[in-house]
Amino acid sequence: MSPINVARIAHIVLFVKDPEASARWYAEILNMKITARAGDGPYKGGVFLSFGMSDHDIALFPAAADTAIGKEAKGREFEHIGLAMAGCDMEDLRANYAFFRERGVEIAEILDHGVSVGIYFYDPDGHMLEVFCQNVPLEGGASQAELNRNEGQANPITL
Structure with missing residues (x-):
């Protein structure tokens, strides 16, 4: 039986031109902060x-100069999908890491974001996903303050 216990889709990271x-568009159109x-x-x-x-629901990363954006870029338009683990x-x-390794799941990296620690891995089609444990509570804005304080940085770690 799988030890993976996903609570919800937590965030998506998109590649964008600017x-x-x-x-600004997401803030104006979707009232995001x-x-x-x-x-x-x-x-x-x-x-x-x-x-x-949440500390983030959507993150926008600059697309590489050779990365197409739009309908012609199917499969390359997002960086990863974050899956929040329940009671983690x-x-x-x-x-989870051992489970992935036993089943030959390709691991991209393991990162400590300050607000969370996540395992980044690939599905069979090469899409990157992340399962993570939230370290800083979402309630009261603590995770937003921490993400802002550390400027969204992440440190590679080993499990």
């Missing part, structure tokens, strides 16, 4: 947005 322009802007590092130029409770701690993540 993260700042897209963030910008919770953080990524500083230096692998997410540089990224913008994180929330509908209110580091031991649960270790069990």
